[in-house]
Amino acid sequence: MKKSVLAFLLAAICAAPSPAEASTDSYLSISGGMTMMGDSDLSGTLSGFSYTLQDAVKYEPGYAINVAYGLRKNDFRLELAAGYQANDVDKIGSIEANGVIKGDGDILSVMYNGYYDMECDVKSRI
Secondary structure (H helix, E strand, C coil): CHHHHHHHHHHHHHHCCCCCCCCCEEEEEEEEEEECCCCEEEEEEECCEEEEEEEEEEECCEEEEEEEEEEEECCEEEEEEEEEEEEEEEEECCEECCCCCCCEEEEEEEEEEEEECCCCCCCCCC
16 A cells, blocks of 8 residues: 555656746655544444444554645746555554554545745744
C-alpha cells in the first residue's frame, strides 16, 4: 500500500501542467509531520441486531506526507496537492491493541487549491 501511495504522489507531480508563460513561476512543496487521528465509531450487525459504539476506536499517533506542485502568476497560485496519512489502532473499546488487535487508519487525499497572496506590513516581534 505504501509503495503504491508513493508512486501515486510521484505520478501526480509528473502529471502537473508545465508553465504556459515565461512569467509564470512553478514550485514544488513537500511536507510531513505527526498526525493525531480522531476517534472512530464502530457499527455493524451481530446475530441480526444492529449496533453502534460511539468513539470506540482509538488511534496511536501516526505520520503524514504531502506533496504539491503549483503555478504562481503575480499574486495568484494554483496547485495540485496529494497527501497520505497513516495511524495504527491503539484500542477498540477497552481492549488494548498490543498484539491482540491489528488495524490502521489510512487517508489518501488529492486536492486542487487556489490562493491569492497579499502583502502584510505587520512587523513580527518573535
